[in-house]
Amino acid sequence: MSSVAPIAPVPVAPTTARPAAVARRRLRRGHVARRIGINLLGLAVFTVMIFPVYWMVATAFKPGRNIQDYKPHWFPAPATLSNFTNAVHRPYFWTDVKNSLIIVSFVVVLSLTVAFLAALALSRFRFYGRTAFIFLILGTLMVPLAALIIPLYITLSRVHLINTLTGVIAMYMTFVLPFSVWTLQGFMRGVPRELEEAAMVDGSTRFGAFVRILLPLVAPGLVATSIFAFIQAWNEFIIAYVFLHDGSKQTITVWLASFTNLHGTDWGPLMAGATLTALPVVVFFVLIQRRIAFGLTAGAVRG
């Protein structure tokens, strides 16, 4: 840094531009160094995050003897599909995939519908107890799930919903819904009320204004919420494990757990099964994530 200072003071004009250029270059060099640092840090975080996923996929393709070798095999060479065939042919695989899909579809659709209407009420209407209700929603999110399992089990058994998909759907709604309502009402508050009023003056009914104007504008919120609901419902294990007893009624996460039994863990097929289980989440996310970033409300009001 101090290397610039000792430059001999040359009195003539041509050099006047130089100190500025030097300073600029130094600034640029500092800038570049910082960017490289940030990128390296990002790369490190990425590696830590992605490695378990890579290891899962790699293991799924390794033949059994390479999996538990003392010398780690970094790449699945030679590769095999036998773990996948093994996993898919285990009992209940397709049944449990179907169960999971049913549960997820219901949870996503139900929570979006109910949460949209609830968020609408919270963000657009004033009513007695509104603030209390918002805090109550937030409060339910703070209760740890483990604390609820036994009381919920007793409640559900009274209404004969143990060992049914309906019961699990109801359970999932209890933690997906508060989050969805909370998120969606935040998105809705970001949409100026005048937009709906303009639509109402223009000839819409109040509900028409919600559907035609508000709904498209909170689409990113709906997408974010649906991703959350999908991932939560698809990956959930404890509730499904406790509430569903029959192999034919279980979800895919519980099915995965069956790879660990008294005789140990069958790592190859387990990793193959886990890879298959992760696929729908990835596919769903890729299909839908493009819409999240799309800032729809821009330009509604003065800019």
Next chain:
Amino acid sequence: MAAIQLVHVSKEYGGGALAVNDLNLEIAEGEFVVLVGPSGCGKTTALRMVAGLEEITDGEIRIGDRVVNDLAPRDRDIAMVFQNYALYPHKTVYENLVFGLRMRKVPKEERRRRVEEIARILGLEDMLQRRPAQLSGGQRQRVAMGRAIVREPQAFLMDEPLSNLDAKLRVQMRAEIARIQQTLAVTTLYVTHDQVEAMTMGHRVAVMRGGVLQQVDTPQRLYDSPGNLFVASFVGSPAMNLLEVVLERDGGTLVCRVGDTDLELPADTVGRRPALERFVGRHIAVGIRPEALSEAGEDPDAPRLRGRVLLVEALGAESLAHVEVTGTPLDRPELVDVAASQTHLLPVGERTATLLARLEHDTGVRPGHIVDLAVDTRRLHFFDLESGVAIAAAAAPVTAAAVG
């Protein structure tokens, strides 16, 4: 096109606060009425009640010959321009313009024709496929106007549509809106807090304060005979000079004692205000517009006030002189609302008041000078200090009570 009538309209919010108190206002077919007042005076609430976006606590609103109290906004056949434009951000300009027509099931061909025509009139032809985010403030404003015009409604309602534009664009759009309104001759109710906007645009101006209508009249008459102290201080830029004076009888004439100077009132001024007699010997408020003050000439008998010049603002066409005189400035709560537009620069003592005088552009008056200001006593305004109501010339009944 239809007339709009507000009959004894009130709006009460929870807790008994009256946002609008017994408002009576009639906007004739094709008329442009501006509702003006300081923020929180209930003007926007009044407009929203006409639009149907706000329920009415009491009274009746008619559009044309229909009572619309219980009609939904969409059934009132009005169009509204919002302060923040409220353009649909996910729709293109074309879709924004056509939305209202589509809602009203106008045939497709007709829709396209009307939107294209409006786009041509407003110079939006090249922007029909853009989204609001890609438009400048002025263009957004135009789209918002276009969305109202294209519907061909019974009436326009505009809620401070210019307040988000910069000063230059605002003046330009002001003229444009006035021109459009003139061409289409659509009944228009326009809300603003800017009295200059109100005075330049409206056929008639309705001044509100604290939910109560103060006065409705043409801009000129509002300026010439304000019905009370609030209107007097609110209308006009620069604002009216307001002083507390004593009204005395001096021989056959009445005089206003400002500090220790007596201003003799002309006989015809007094003659047209018989009520003034009742105030002899009492304190009243007197208003002097800045243009009623000028540099005094040679005539020693002409009424004049002597004072020290604090500041001269050269505006090119004229100069505004701030002159400190002996006298009592008026200090009343209703004037606080408009303190910002009052030009009393320096803290004034109890016995000195700062007057604003509109002088010739080539005036030789400089700060520190002692000047004699000639007062055009025929253009004085008189107000009852207790009620704030104007002691008006008999020919012009303009008090709030007379309006209702």
